[in-house]
Amino acid sequence: MMDFLNKTAFSLSATQVITWGQIVYALLFLVIAWFLSRLMAYLVVKKLLSSLRISADSRAVIQRVLFFVLLILVLLTVLTYLGIPLATFAFISGAVAIGFGFGAKNIIENFLSGWILMSERPIRINDVVEINGLIGRIMTVGHRSTLIKRNDGADIVVPNSQVLESRLVNWTLHDPYIRTSVRVGVAYGSDVQKVRSVLLAVMSEHEWVQKEPEPVVVFEDFADSALLFDVFFWVSMDSGREMRLIRSDVRFLIEQKFKDAGIVVAFPQRDVHVNFTNPQQLAGLSERSHD
Template identity: 35%
Template sequence: MELIQKWKPHLEQEVRSKQLTIEGIKRHIDERRLKDSDREFFTKKLRLFQEQNEMQQRLLWRVETLQWRLSDGLRQLQQMAPPLPLPTGFKEIWGALYATVAGTFNYEVLHSKETKMVGGTQVVIEEHSVTVGHIITALVLFLLGYSLLGKVAHSSVRAAQIRFQLPAARIALLEKLVLYPMILLLALCVLSWVRIPLTVFAYLGGALAIGVGFGAQNLINNFISGIILLFERQVNVGDIVEVDTHTGAITALGSRCSRMRRGDGVEVLIPNSLLLEKNVVNWTLTEPNHRFSFTFTVAYGASIERVMQLVTQALNETPYLLKQPPHCVFFEQFGSDGLIFGVYYWVKLGIEVDPRQPGSDLRFRIDQLFRIEGIHMPFAQRDIHLDSASPVHVHIENEPQNRNPA
């Protein structure tokens, strides 16, 4: 009831103001010699204001009817049972709190007018007012819509992946391509719904330019870099890359940063700009198969043919080693401590297997086969020569015979 009593005078003032505006437009049409185009413009404007005035009058009539019914209902309730008195202090606190919140919500942040010169007279076509309530409502609606659109984009892209068997590397790109236009459309719809015109941002252009130049420079840079990465597809989800002393698999490409999972399980957040500005080694950009190698030494006297046969057997028995391209064993050279052989094999890099594991299994199998065949891997041996003018005295002491047992 108090709310109706508060807003009814404002509505009555709007009705009177609209009627005065209509009368002014009528006088303007009757008293001036206008061109046909200007007369048509003012006639349409007059018709529009008259329709608005009729709607406001109907709304005022309904408000008065509602006020009368509420007053009648309250009067009947008071006759049936006496009202419960509220503490005077509570009423004052509630009234002050409500007035403060309402005043803050209706505080006008920006006011703009759209005018047009007609017959040498500047006529106000439309007025725009942006309040704190408009801004709060727009933010709440945008956040709710953003959360909903994110789920819609994610579910639709996943459904398309299952339906068309799309690779995982394209999922992030498709999700962003679906989400970003929807966010832009959401922002325009929210601004239109709360009646915040786009022309308002022209007044904030200077402040926004300063904010972007100083506070949001890195954010905008990373955002644009993320879009470039999505379209160029030089770095995809699942790729094993090496950047800025970190090596791991890309698990997500975000709008601001990308997420990498290293071999030790640590997840690293890498700004998208680094993936464009730094030297990035992509191990799986065009070909996931990579060659690894190591050397080993066997003692002199071992059969070279038998050694190569055993190593080839170990290569064939080790899992995760590719058959194509074929692996190979070479007799590299005669070393100072033994015969040096080189082993070369290919492994398909991916998130599911650590590329070091096949190499460890291969070395373990080679050691097993060499132990069975009695082939030794020598350690480094050196001869020491002592150059002395006089004989070197060597004294060897035996352990004492009467040691007490521990």
């Protein structure tokens, strides 16, 4: 084994050779240093920065940058140990870059997109986003992909390039508040001012509805079978409750309040008018009704 490790693997010059032992030791050092760099970056972010008021996405950026800085130092240390100057790679860097670029185009594109996402911060960890009709919460922004957890618990892995290029809606970019609405129809003849008062009372009683901005009741339309009202209100996404469940609770409360106030929720109705132009048809219908 010692004879093998002392054998020359390749020569850099007439006086500088690289043995198999140096290569083995360098690889072992790289593997150990890789895991130690990840551990050190994690511990620095967790221990030193956890006491500071730094957001989760900022901590992720610091951890990633620290890991790559440590990794570069490790590579420079290995090259120094092997006695390989950086100028040695100058003549092959162009060919390697072209070949690597064509062979790993998508990987490089997603990697660079991840850094752009973390630097520009159009999305952050724990943001609620909508992409391609899917609504979920950002869990991590990795080197290659972004992990989104949907409301039903499913984890969606989206390549960073798609996140950057697609039409993404970030519901909580600047603040956690979003506006939603519930529509209800009441029967014709209802007291519209009473309907408005009941809807506002429901909004003031519901625990998830924000008091600021104030809820707004809009008399939307005179529909075929109902007077339509829309109530717009704001909800905090930090509540941890799904939006459709909040709207469901509001509808339950509206139905109960309308019942107590004697307001009838409208249902489809049709008035049928029969016009007999022939008197004989009317007489025949009357005779059949008597039979």
